[in-house]
Amino acid sequence: MSRKALLRRELLASRRLLSIEDVENAAEVLAAAASALPEVAGARTVAAYVSVGREPGTHALLDTLRARSVRVLLPVLMPDNDLDWAAYEGAEHLVPTGRGLLEPDGVRLGPGAVLGADVVLLPGLAVDRRGMRLGRGGGSYDRVLARLSAAGANPALVVLLYDDEVVARVPEEPHDHPVDAVVTPAGARHFTPRDPA
Numbered sequence: 001m002s003r004k005a006l007l008r009r010e011l012l013a014s015r016r017l018l019s020i021e022d023v024e025n026a027a028e029v030l031a032a033a034a035s036a037l038p039e040v041a042g043a044r045t046v047a048a049y050v051s052v053g054r055e056p057g058t059h060a061l062l063d064t065l066r067a068r069s070v071r072v073l074l075p076v077l078m079p080d081n082d083l084d085w086a087a088y089e090g091a092e093h094l095v096p097t098g099r100g101l102l103e104p105d106g107v108r109l110g111p112g113a114v115l116g117a118d119v120v121l122l123p124g125l126a127v128d129r130r131g132m133r134l135g136r137g138g139g140s141y142d143r144v145l146a147r148l149s150a151a152g153a154n155p156a157l158v159v160l161l162y163d164d165e166v167v168a169r170v171p172e173e174p175h176d177h178p179v180d181a182v183v184t185p186a187g188a189r190h191f192t193p194r195d196p197a
Helices: 003-016 020-036 059-067 111-116 140-151
Strands: 045-047 071-077 083-087 094-096 102-104 119-122 126-128 156-160 181-184 187-190
Touching: 020 059, 020 156, 020 181, 020 187, 045 111, 059 071, 071 102, 083 102, 083 111, 083 140, 111 140, 119 140
Parallel strands: 045 071, 045 119, 119 156, 156 181
Antiparallel strands: 071 083, 094 102, 181 187
16 A cells, blocks of 8 residues: 555545544635635635535635635536536535435536636645645546646646644645645644755
8 A cells, every 4th residue: 555545545544533523623614714804805706615525624614715705616526527617506405325425506607617717626635844745645636736737827726724734744746736825723824945854
């Protein structure tokens, strides 16, 4: 098993120990901290995602952004694991899929819709001191990041995590891309190329 796979297993096991109350309390704090992040506070369009299970919660944040008249784009997983996007129109417009996800029921905007985002919120399992993110391993967001890079788009990349998921170092591969900031219940941290390894 790879170092990434082992770390993913450990982090997911830690998340399974969280109570639903822990997850809900953290989600409220994350919503406040993320919406106060300067990049998010000034954004017109945010590409986000709908948290599921014991992931750091995004539901409160989605509603906060929508209440501020921010255009929120949510992913729609395509059969090849790439992501299409649709606008968030409220929790009542989220529908369960056969993959355990909640997706918006609105008009599909195409994979390129993410190019118009000022901020992209990325799901993850960990981030290290350099800003390198460990995802779940499906590759969907690697495609999003490659699409942004190829188009010369430069939105702020932000990951939402629990406090203990900011680690010393995550294994990386050549295609991995650092994020600009992490938001945890303890607060936000920005990364720069000068951050120590």
